[in-house]
Amino acid sequence: MTTTEISIKMILDRWHGSIKNCDTILNSISDEQLLKEIAPGKNRGIYLLGHLIAVHDDMLRLMDMGEKLYPELYEPFLNAADKTTDNLPTAATLRNYWAKQNEALQQKFDSLKTEQWFERHTAVSAEDFVKEPHRNKLNIVITRTSHLQYHTGQLALLK
Template identity: 50%
Template sequence: MIENSVTKQQEVIIKMVLDAWHLKVSQFDKLLVELSDEQLLKEVAPGRNRGIYLLGHLTTLADSIFPLLGFEKQAPHLWKPFVQTSDKDSADVLTVAELRQEWIKVTTMLWEKIAAISSNEWFERHSAISEEDFLKEPHRNKLNIVLSRVSHVDYHLGQIQFLKAR
Protein backbone atom coordinates (compact mmCIF):
# COMPACT_ATOMS: atom_id res chain seq x y z
CA MET A 1 0.00 0.00 0.00
CA ILE A 2 1.34 3.42 -0.96
CA GLU A 3 0.85 6.07 1.68
CA ASN A 4 0.01 9.58 0.56
CA SER A 5 2.59 12.05 1.67
CA VAL A 6 2.84 15.74 1.12
CA THR A 7 5.78 17.41 -0.51
CA LYS A 8 7.94 20.07 1.07
CA GLN A 9 6.15 22.68 -1.06
CA GLN A 10 2.78 21.47 0.20
CA GLU A 11 4.04 21.71 3.79
CA VAL A 12 5.02 25.31 3.09
CA ILE A 13 1.58 26.05 1.63
CA ILE A 14 -0.14 24.52 4.68
CA LYS A 15 2.02 26.63 6.97
CA MET A 16 1.31 29.79 4.98
CA VAL A 17 -2.47 29.27 5.09
CA LEU A 18 -2.56 28.36 8.79
CA ASP A 19 -0.24 31.25 9.67
CA ALA A 20 -2.52 33.61 7.73
CA TRP A 21 -5.56 32.29 9.63
CA HIS A 22 -3.81 32.69 12.95
CA LEU A 23 -2.64 36.21 12.04
CA LYS A 24 -6.11 37.43 11.05
CA VAL A 25 -7.72 35.93 14.15
CA SER A 26 -4.99 37.51 16.30
CA GLN A 27 -5.53 40.89 14.63
CA PHE A 28 -9.26 40.61 15.26
CA ASP A 29 -8.63 39.59 18.89
CA LYS A 30 -6.42 42.67 19.34
CA LEU A 31 -9.06 44.94 17.82
CA LEU A 32 -11.73 43.47 20.10
CA VAL A 33 -9.60 44.35 23.12
CA GLU A 34 -9.23 47.93 21.85
CA LEU A 35 -12.95 48.45 21.21
CA SER A 36 -15.45 49.07 23.98
CA ASP A 37 -18.83 47.36 24.11
CA GLU A 38 -20.38 50.74 23.29
CA GLN A 39 -18.25 51.10 20.16
CA LEU A 40 -19.27 47.62 19.00
CA LEU A 41 -22.92 48.65 19.28
CA LYS A 42 -22.37 51.35 16.64
CA GLU A 43 -22.61 51.03 12.86
CA VAL A 44 -19.22 50.75 11.15
CA ALA A 45 -20.47 53.46 8.76
CA PRO A 46 -23.87 55.16 8.40
CA GLY A 47 -26.43 52.61 7.22
CA ARG A 48 -24.01 49.68 7.55
CA ASN A 49 -23.76 46.76 9.99
CA ARG A 50 -22.99 47.29 13.64
CA GLY A 51 -19.83 45.92 15.19
CA ILE A 52 -21.82 43.50 17.37
CA TYR A 53 -23.41 42.00 14.27
CA LEU A 54 -20.05 41.59 12.54
CA LEU A 55 -18.61 39.98 15.67
CA GLY A 56 -21.49 37.49 15.69
CA HIS A 57 -21.18 36.98 11.94
CA LEU A 58 -17.44 36.24 12.11
CA THR A 59 -17.96 33.91 15.07
CA THR A 60 -20.61 32.03 13.12
CA LEU A 61 -18.46 31.81 9.99
CA ALA A 62 -15.54 30.48 12.04
CA ASP A 63 -17.95 28.00 13.60
CA SER A 64 -19.09 26.89 10.14
CA ILE A 65 -15.56 25.59 9.47
CA PHE A 66 -15.98 22.79 12.01
CA PRO A 67 -18.41 20.58 10.04
CA LEU A 68 -16.50 21.15 6.80
CA LEU A 69 -13.44 19.67 8.50
CA GLY A 70 -15.45 16.82 10.03
CA PHE A 71 -16.12 18.24 13.50
CA GLU A 72 -19.23 19.38 15.36
CA LYS A 73 -20.18 23.06 15.47
CA GLN A 74 -19.60 24.85 18.76
CA ALA A 75 -22.15 27.67 18.38
CA PRO A 76 -24.95 26.58 16.00
CA HIS A 77 -27.37 28.92 17.79
CA LEU A 78 -25.62 31.89 16.16
CA TRP A 79 -26.32 30.85 12.55
CA LYS A 80 -29.81 32.28 12.21
CA PRO A 81 -29.28 35.70 13.83
CA PHE A 82 -25.86 36.37 12.25
CA VAL A 83 -26.02 34.73 8.81
CA GLN A 84 -29.65 34.17 7.85
CA THR A 85 -30.86 37.48 9.26
CA SER A 86 -29.53 40.95 8.48
CA ASP A 87 -28.36 43.24 11.24
CA LYS A 88 -31.37 45.52 10.84
CA ASP A 89 -33.81 42.57 11.12
CA SER A 90 -31.99 40.71 13.87
CA ALA A 91 -32.94 41.02 17.51
CA ASP A 92 -29.91 41.15 19.75
CA VAL A 93 -29.81 37.59 21.04
CA LEU A 94 -26.59 38.05 22.99
CA THR A 95 -24.78 40.92 24.62
CA VAL A 96 -21.44 42.15 23.32
CA ALA A 97 -19.74 40.48 26.31
CA GLU A 98 -21.44 37.16 25.55
CA LEU A 99 -20.45 37.38 21.87
CA ARG A 100 -16.86 38.15 22.83
CA GLN A 101 -16.87 34.92 24.86
CA GLU A 102 -18.43 32.96 21.97
CA TRP A 103 -15.69 34.27 19.65
CA ILE A 104 -12.96 33.15 22.05
CA LYS A 105 -14.60 29.75 22.58
CA VAL A 106 -15.07 29.07 18.87
CA THR A 107 -11.67 30.29 17.68
CA THR A 108 -9.79 28.57 20.50
CA MET A 109 -11.49 25.23 19.85
CA LEU A 110 -11.07 25.67 16.10
CA TRP A 111 -7.35 26.27 16.48
CA GLU A 112 -7.06 23.12 18.60
CA LYS A 113 -8.86 21.09 15.94
CA ILE A 114 -6.84 22.64 13.11
CA ALA A 115 -3.57 21.90 14.91
CA ALA A 116 -4.52 18.22 15.12
CA ILE A 117 -5.12 17.81 11.37
CA SER A 118 -2.30 16.00 9.62
CA SER A 119 -0.61 17.40 6.53
CA ASN A 120 -2.16 14.71 4.36
CA GLU A 121 -5.66 15.45 5.65
CA TRP A 122 -5.48 19.09 4.54
CA PHE A 123 -5.59 17.97 0.92
CA GLU A 124 -8.61 15.71 1.42
CA ARG A 125 -12.09 16.78 0.38
CA HIS A 126 -14.17 18.76 2.81
CA SER A 127 -17.63 17.56 3.80
CA ALA A 128 -19.56 19.85 1.44
CA ILE A 129 -18.19 18.29 -1.74
CA SER A 130 -18.99 14.86 -3.12
CA GLU A 131 -16.24 12.38 -3.92
CA GLU A 132 -17.17 12.59 -7.59
CA ASP A 133 -16.91 16.39 -7.70
CA PHE A 134 -13.70 16.32 -5.67
CA LEU A 135 -12.05 14.15 -8.32
CA LYS A 136 -12.78 16.92 -10.84
CA GLU A 137 -11.92 19.77 -8.46
CA PRO A 138 -9.24 18.65 -5.99
CA HIS A 139 -8.59 22.24 -4.95
CA ARG A 140 -11.88 22.08 -3.04
CA ASN A 141 -10.11 20.59 -0.06
CA LYS A 142 -9.99 21.27 3.67
CA LEU A 143 -7.09 23.70 3.39
CA ASN A 144 -9.00 25.81 0.88
CA ILE A 145 -11.83 26.19 3.41
CA VAL A 146 -9.46 27.86 5.87
CA LEU A 147 -7.94 30.00 3.11
CA SER A 148 -11.35 31.28 2.03
CA ARG A 149 -12.21 32.19 5.63
CA VAL A 150 -8.95 34.16 5.98
CA SER A 151 -10.11 36.62 3.34
CA HIS A 152 -13.56 36.79 4.90
CA VAL A 153 -12.15 37.69 8.32
CA ASP A 154 -9.83 40.22 6.69
CA TYR A 155 -12.73 41.91 4.88
CA HIS A 156 -14.77 42.38 8.06
CA LEU A 157 -11.68 43.29 10.07
CA GLY A 158 -11.27 46.24 7.73
CA GLN A 159 -14.86 47.30 8.33
CA ILE A 160 -14.65 47.03 12.10
CA GLN A 161 -11.49 49.18 12.10
CA PHE A 162 -13.76 52.14 11.41
CA LEU A 163 -15.24 51.79 14.90
CA LYS A 164 -11.95 52.89 16.45
CA ALA A 165 -12.61 56.43 15.26
CA ARG A 166 -16.24 56.48 16.40
Template identity: 60%
Template sequence: MNQTETSVKIVLDRWDASIKNLDALLNNLSDATLLREIVPGKNRGIYLIGHLIAVHDDMLRLLDMGEKQYPELFEPFIKTPDNVNTPMPSITDLRKMVNEQSVYLKQKFDKLSANDWYEKHTAVTTEEFNSEPHRNKLNIIVTRTSHLQYHLGQLQLLK
Protein backbone atom coordinates in the same frame (compact mmCIF):
# COMPACT_ATOMS: atom_id res chain seq x y z
CA MET B 1 9.73 20.69 5.60
CA ASN B 2 8.40 19.60 2.22
CA GLN B 3 6.37 21.73 -0.19
CA THR B 4 3.01 20.42 1.09
CA GLU B 5 3.93 21.19 4.70
CA THR B 6 5.23 24.61 3.72
CA SER B 7 2.04 25.49 1.86
CA VAL B 8 -0.14 24.43 4.78
CA LYS B 9 2.04 26.37 7.20
CA ILE B 10 1.75 29.54 5.09
CA VAL B 11 -2.05 29.33 5.05
CA LEU B 12 -2.42 28.45 8.74
CA ASP B 13 0.05 31.16 9.78
CA ARG B 14 -2.07 33.73 7.92
CA TRP B 15 -5.22 32.38 9.65
CA ASP B 16 -3.52 32.56 13.06
CA ALA B 17 -2.29 36.11 12.43
CA SER B 18 -5.76 37.18 11.33
CA ILE B 19 -7.30 35.74 14.49
CA LYS B 20 -4.68 37.58 16.57
CA ASN B 21 -5.54 40.79 14.72
CA LEU B 22 -9.22 40.24 15.52
CA ASP B 23 -8.43 39.66 19.20
CA ALA B 24 -6.27 42.79 19.37
CA LEU B 25 -8.91 44.90 17.67
CA LEU B 26 -11.69 43.62 19.92
CA ASN B 27 -9.55 44.40 22.95
CA ASN B 28 -9.32 48.01 21.73
CA LEU B 29 -13.01 48.53 20.91
CA SER B 30 -15.45 49.29 23.71
CA ASP B 31 -18.85 47.65 23.96
CA ALA B 32 -20.43 51.02 23.14
CA THR B 33 -18.28 51.29 20.01
CA LEU B 34 -19.32 47.80 18.87
CA LEU B 35 -22.97 48.87 19.07
CA ARG B 36 -22.37 51.53 16.40
CA GLU B 37 -22.92 51.02 12.66
CA ILE B 38 -19.73 50.75 10.62
CA VAL B 39 -21.15 53.46 8.37
CA PRO B 40 -24.72 54.80 8.39
CA GLY B 41 -27.16 52.13 7.24
CA LYS B 42 -24.61 49.29 7.45
CA ASN B 43 -23.88 46.50 9.93
CA ARG B 44 -23.00 47.24 13.52
CA GLY B 45 -19.81 45.95 15.09
CA ILE B 46 -21.74 43.53 17.31
CA TYR B 47 -23.34 41.99 14.23
CA LEU B 48 -19.99 41.48 12.52
CA ILE B 49 -18.55 39.75 15.58
CA GLY B 50 -21.54 37.38 15.77
CA HIS B 51 -21.35 36.85 12.01
CA LEU B 52 -17.68 35.87 12.18
CA ILE B 53 -18.34 33.44 15.03
CA ALA B 54 -21.21 31.84 13.09
CA VAL B 55 -19.17 31.53 9.89
CA HIS B 56 -16.16 30.09 11.71
CA ASP B 57 -18.44 27.73 13.60
CA ASP B 58 -19.64 26.31 10.29
CA MET B 59 -16.04 25.41 9.43
CA LEU B 60 -16.25 22.56 11.93
CA ARG B 61 -18.89 20.90 9.75
CA LEU B 62 -17.12 21.73 6.49
CA LEU B 63 -13.81 20.36 7.76
CA ASP B 64 -15.50 17.26 9.19
CA MET B 65 -14.39 18.20 12.70
CA GLY B 66 -17.69 17.82 14.49
CA GLU B 67 -20.78 19.81 15.25
CA LYS B 68 -21.10 23.55 15.60
CA GLN B 69 -20.40 25.03 19.01
CA TYR B 70 -22.87 27.89 18.61
CA PRO B 71 -25.71 26.78 16.31
CA GLU B 72 -27.97 29.40 17.87
CA LEU B 73 -25.95 32.10 16.09
CA PHE B 74 -26.99 30.96 12.60
CA GLU B 75 -30.38 32.67 12.65
CA PRO B 76 -29.38 36.14 13.92
CA PHE B 77 -26.00 36.39 12.19
CA ILE B 78 -26.20 34.42 8.93
CA LYS B 79 -29.84 34.11 7.97
CA THR B 80 -30.97 37.54 9.17
CA PRO B 81 -29.50 40.93 8.26
CA ASP B 82 -28.43 43.22 11.10
CA ASN B 83 -31.38 44.78 12.87
CA VAL B 84 -31.44 46.40 16.31
CA ASN B 85 -34.68 44.52 17.06
CA THR B 86 -33.18 41.07 16.41
CA PRO B 87 -32.42 39.30 19.70
CA MET B 88 -28.73 38.44 19.97
CA PRO B 89 -26.20 37.59 22.66
CA SER B 90 -24.53 40.38 24.60
CA ILE B 91 -21.21 41.77 23.47
CA THR B 92 -19.67 40.24 26.60
CA ASP B 93 -20.95 36.81 25.57
CA LEU B 94 -19.77 37.28 21.98
CA ARG B 95 -16.30 38.30 23.16
CA LYS B 96 -16.14 35.12 25.25
CA MET B 97 -17.37 33.00 22.31
CA VAL B 98 -14.72 34.47 19.98
CA ASN B 99 -11.96 33.61 22.43
CA GLU B 100 -13.22 30.10 23.16
CA GLN B 101 -13.78 29.40 19.47
CA SER B 102 -10.29 30.52 18.51
CA VAL B 103 -8.74 28.12 21.01
CA TYR B 104 -11.06 25.28 19.99
CA LEU B 105 -10.40 25.69 16.26
CA LYS B 106 -6.64 25.87 16.84
CA GLN B 107 -6.78 22.59 18.76
CA LYS B 108 -8.73 20.96 15.92
CA PHE B 109 -6.45 22.38 13.23
CA ASP B 110 -3.31 21.23 15.04
CA LYS B 111 -4.52 17.61 14.90
CA LEU B 112 -4.46 17.54 11.08
CA SER B 113 -1.37 16.55 9.15
CA ALA B 114 -0.32 18.56 6.12
CA ASN B 115 -1.77 15.87 3.85
CA ASP B 116 -5.09 15.90 5.72
CA TRP B 117 -5.60 19.52 4.65
CA TYR B 118 -5.63 18.40 1.01
CA GLU B 119 -8.60 16.08 1.53
CA LYS B 120 -12.07 17.06 0.35
CA HIS B 121 -14.31 19.14 2.56
CA THR B 122 -17.88 18.06 3.29
CA ALA B 123 -19.60 20.48 0.89
CA VAL B 124 -18.13 18.72 -2.15
CA THR B 125 -18.94 15.27 -3.46
CA THR B 126 -16.27 12.70 -4.19
CA GLU B 127 -16.97 13.05 -7.90
CA GLU B 128 -16.63 16.84 -7.77
CA PHE B 129 -13.45 16.56 -5.72
CA ASN B 130 -11.91 14.09 -8.18
CA SER B 131 -12.30 16.64 -10.96
CA GLU B 132 -11.60 19.69 -8.75
CA PRO B 133 -9.04 18.68 -6.10
CA HIS B 134 -8.52 22.32 -5.12
CA ARG B 135 -11.89 22.09 -3.31
CA ASN B 136 -10.12 20.81 -0.24
CA LYS B 137 -10.01 21.61 3.47
CA LEU B 138 -7.11 24.01 3.08
CA ASN B 139 -9.13 26.04 0.59
CA ILE B 140 -11.80 26.51 3.28
CA ILE B 141 -9.16 28.16 5.48
CA VAL B 142 -8.04 30.37 2.59
CA THR B 143 -11.57 31.58 1.89
CA ARG B 144 -12.44 32.05 5.57
CA THR B 145 -9.23 34.00 6.16
CA SER B 146 -10.15 36.33 3.29
CA HIS B 147 -13.64 36.70 4.75
CA LEU B 148 -12.19 37.47 8.18
CA GLN B 149 -9.82 40.06 6.71
CA TYR B 150 -12.71 41.77 4.90
CA HIS B 151 -14.68 42.17 8.12
CA LEU B 152 -11.57 43.19 10.08
CA GLY B 153 -11.24 46.06 7.64
CA GLN B 154 -14.83 47.06 8.33
CA LEU B 155 -14.33 46.85 12.10
CA GLN B 156 -11.25 49.09 11.80
CA LEU B 157 -13.59 51.85 10.66
CA LEU B 158 -15.10 51.92 14.16
CA LYS B 159 -11.82 53.16 15.66
Protein backbone atom coordinates in the same frame (compact mmCIF):
# COMPACT_ATOMS: atom_id res chain seq x y z
CA MET C 1 10.05 20.57 5.79
CA THR C 2 8.58 19.59 2.46
CA THR C 3 7.18 22.14 0.04
CA THR C 4 3.69 20.95 0.95
CA GLU C 5 4.33 21.40 4.68
CA ILE C 6 5.76 24.86 4.05
CA SER C 7 2.68 25.81 2.04
CA ILE C 8 0.35 24.64 4.79
CA LYS C 9 2.40 26.52 7.39
CA MET C 10 2.26 29.72 5.33
CA ILE C 11 -1.52 29.52 5.04
CA LEU C 12 -2.02 28.70 8.73
CA ASP C 13 0.39 31.48 9.75
CA ARG C 14 -1.77 33.96 7.79
CA TRP C 15 -4.90 32.53 9.48
CA HIS C 16 -3.35 32.93 12.94
CA GLY C 17 -2.08 36.40 12.07
CA SER C 18 -5.55 37.41 10.91
CA ILE C 19 -7.14 36.09 14.11
CA LYS C 20 -4.56 38.05 16.11
CA ASN C 21 -5.25 41.22 14.10
CA CYS C 22 -8.98 40.85 14.72
CA ASP C 23 -8.34 40.25 18.43
CA THR C 24 -6.25 43.44 18.56
CA ILE C 25 -9.11 45.44 17.02
CA LEU C 26 -11.72 43.81 19.27
CA ASN C 27 -9.61 44.54 22.35
CA SER C 28 -9.31 48.18 21.33
CA ILE C 29 -13.04 48.84 21.07
CA SER C 30 -15.65 48.80 23.80
CA ASP C 31 -18.90 46.88 23.92
CA GLU C 32 -20.66 50.20 23.35
CA GLN C 33 -18.63 50.81 20.20
CA LEU C 34 -19.61 47.35 18.93
CA LEU C 35 -23.23 48.52 19.05
CA LYS C 36 -22.49 51.26 16.50
CA GLU C 37 -22.89 50.97 12.75
CA ILE C 38 -19.70 50.67 10.73
CA ALA C 39 -21.06 53.45 8.52
CA PRO C 40 -24.51 55.06 8.39
CA GLY C 41 -27.07 52.42 7.41
CA LYS C 42 -24.53 49.58 7.50
CA ASN C 43 -23.99 46.61 9.81
CA ARG C 44 -23.16 47.14 13.46
CA GLY C 45 -19.96 45.82 14.96
CA ILE C 46 -21.86 43.35 17.14
CA TYR C 47 -23.45 41.86 14.04
CA LEU C 48 -20.07 41.48 12.35
CA LEU C 49 -18.61 39.76 15.41
CA GLY C 50 -21.56 37.36 15.60
CA HIS C 51 -21.31 36.78 11.86
CA LEU C 52 -17.61 35.90 12.10
CA ILE C 53 -18.27 33.46 14.93
CA ALA C 54 -21.11 31.80 12.98
CA VAL C 55 -18.99 31.50 9.82
CA HIS C 56 -16.02 30.09 11.72
CA ASP C 57 -18.33 27.76 13.61
CA ASP C 58 -19.46 26.35 10.29
CA MET C 59 -15.83 25.54 9.48
CA LEU C 60 -16.03 22.68 11.98
CA ARG C 61 -18.81 21.08 9.96
CA LEU C 62 -17.30 21.91 6.56
CA MET C 63 -13.95 20.44 7.54
CA ASP C 64 -15.58 17.36 9.11
CA MET C 65 -14.18 18.25 12.53
CA GLY C 66 -17.36 17.97 14.54
CA GLU C 67 -20.53 19.84 15.27
CA LYS C 68 -20.94 23.59 15.57
CA LEU C 69 -20.31 25.02 19.02
CA TYR C 70 -22.91 27.78 18.64
CA PRO C 71 -25.64 26.64 16.22
CA GLU C 72 -27.99 29.23 17.71
CA LEU C 73 -25.94 31.93 15.95
CA TYR C 74 -26.89 30.70 12.47
CA GLU C 75 -30.28 32.38 12.33
CA PRO C 76 -29.42 35.88 13.60
CA PHE C 77 -25.97 36.19 12.01
CA LEU C 78 -26.06 34.18 8.78
CA ASN C 79 -29.69 33.85 7.79
CA ALA C 80 -30.93 37.28 8.87
CA ALA C 81 -29.71 40.79 8.17
CA ASP C 82 -28.53 43.08 10.95
CA LYS C 83 -31.23 44.91 12.88
CA THR C 84 -33.94 42.42 11.88
CA THR C 85 -33.97 40.71 15.27
CA ASP C 86 -33.72 42.07 18.78
CA ASN C 87 -32.69 38.75 20.27
CA LEU C 88 -28.89 38.96 19.94
CA PRO C 89 -26.34 37.80 22.51
CA THR C 90 -24.53 40.56 24.35
CA ALA C 91 -21.18 41.84 23.14
CA ALA C 92 -19.55 40.29 26.21
CA THR C 93 -21.10 36.90 25.39
CA LEU C 94 -19.95 37.12 21.78
CA ARG C 95 -16.41 38.05 22.84
CA ASN C 96 -16.38 34.94 25.03
CA TYR C 97 -17.70 32.77 22.19
CA TRP C 98 -15.06 34.23 19.84
CA ALA C 99 -12.22 33.27 22.17
CA LYS C 100 -13.57 29.76 22.85
CA GLN C 101 -14.23 29.08 19.23
CA ASN C 102 -10.75 30.17 18.17
CA GLU C 103 -9.30 27.82 20.77
CA ALA C 104 -11.45 24.95 19.47
CA LEU C 105 -10.43 25.57 15.86
CA GLN C 106 -6.77 25.77 16.87
CA GLN C 107 -6.99 22.39 18.58
CA LYS C 108 -8.66 20.85 15.53
CA PHE C 109 -6.13 22.39 13.14
CA ASP C 110 -3.23 21.16 15.27
CA SER C 111 -4.56 17.61 15.10
CA LEU C 112 -4.54 17.40 11.29
CA LYS C 113 -1.76 15.62 9.49
CA THR C 114 -0.34 17.13 6.29
CA GLU C 115 -2.32 14.90 3.93
CA GLN C 116 -5.60 15.56 5.77
CA TRP C 117 -5.51 19.22 4.75
CA PHE C 118 -6.00 18.08 1.15
CA GLU C 119 -9.06 15.92 1.84
CA ARG C 120 -12.39 17.11 0.51
CA HIS C 121 -14.59 19.34 2.60
CA THR C 122 -18.18 18.34 3.26
CA ALA C 123 -19.76 20.82 0.82
CA VAL C 124 -18.32 18.93 -2.16
CA SER C 125 -19.37 15.47 -3.27
CA ALA C 126 -16.84 12.70 -3.73
CA GLU C 127 -17.57 12.73 -7.47
CA ASP C 128 -17.00 16.47 -7.82
CA PHE C 129 -13.89 16.31 -5.65
CA VAL C 130 -12.26 13.98 -8.17
CA LYS C 131 -12.69 16.72 -10.78
CA GLU C 132 -11.94 19.61 -8.38
CA PRO C 133 -9.38 18.48 -5.79
CA HIS C 134 -8.74 22.08 -4.79
CA ARG C 135 -12.06 22.01 -2.94
CA ASN C 136 -10.33 20.74 0.17
CA LYS C 137 -10.02 21.60 3.85
CA LEU C 138 -7.05 23.90 3.34
CA ASN C 139 -9.04 25.91 0.81
CA ILE C 140 -11.69 26.52 3.49
CA VAL C 141 -8.99 28.13 5.66
CA ILE C 142 -7.86 30.29 2.74
CA THR C 143 -11.33 31.58 1.94
CA ARG C 144 -12.25 32.13 5.58
CA THR C 145 -9.00 34.05 6.16
CA SER C 146 -9.93 36.49 3.39
CA HIS C 147 -13.42 36.80 4.85
CA LEU C 148 -12.00 37.48 8.31
CA GLN C 149 -9.63 40.14 6.98
CA TYR C 150 -12.46 41.93 5.19
CA HIS C 151 -14.62 42.16 8.31
CA THR C 152 -11.64 43.03 10.53
CA GLY C 153 -11.13 46.05 8.32
CA GLN C 154 -14.75 47.02 8.86
CA LEU C 155 -14.44 46.60 12.63
CA ALA C 156 -11.42 48.91 12.61
CA LEU C 157 -13.74 51.70 11.47
CA LEU C 158 -15.41 51.63 14.90
CA LYS C 159 -12.28 52.97 16.60
